[in-house]
Amino acid sequence: MNSPDAIVDKQTCLGVIPARGGSKGLPGKNIRLLDGKPLIEYSIEAALKSGCVTRVVVSTDDESIAHVARLAGAEVPFLRPAELATDEAKSIDVLRHAVQHYEEKGHHHEHVLLLQPTSPLRTATDIREAMKQFLQSDADSLQSIAPARTHPYLLRQRTGVGQLTPYLEAEFHLRRQDLEKVYELNGALYLMKRNLLMEQGKIVGASNQGYIMPAERSIDIDTLWDFQLAEWILRYPDRNGEISL
Structure with missing residues (x-):
């Protein structure tokens, strides 16, 4: 019987990293040097080192x-x-364009992996473990997630006169530790079957898995602050989680 790693190695996967030249939030961010290396290079290296991406x-x-x-x-x-x-271009159209390009040249892949270059702390191990989970579950798609920074029951909204009300109805006697675990998409990776993308026109299928990543690897760079935080983590990996305010 094949091991999970052997099964992963037998798959064909097209890894697509979308990187437009224009960026309003942080101009030139895709090739901006992050701790001495172009931002996009982190995603390329992780995909190549994962051993489960046929083409990057x-x-x-x-x-x-x-x-x-x-x-x-x-x-x-x-x-x-x-x-x-x-700015209006959709990720799904970018993915379909890349898949079509290779298929027209006779290169077919069973799966498609979307890697945002703005998630430089996602590792090769994350990619490989996500693929392993995806294949073992026989899901249509998988998205990376992280523990939500704020629970929905703790959110509030203000009316025009400053009145504060709960965003969701909740039992106010609930303690923070009694709240169920919730997760948020971190944008680091999206994995899907080729047929889901090309035949059904979807990135997320009816059977969708969530691959959990820790907060310290879930930074999605959109602003200079995000960039500086990612650089701090890269420069001082042994101090992750020890930031005090």
């Missing part, structure tokens, strides 16, 4: 990003067409 392709409209990606070991067989390089 960067989908970009920017030649500078393409150059950095190729140096890091990714394939960049095309520059993304203009209609897929706008």
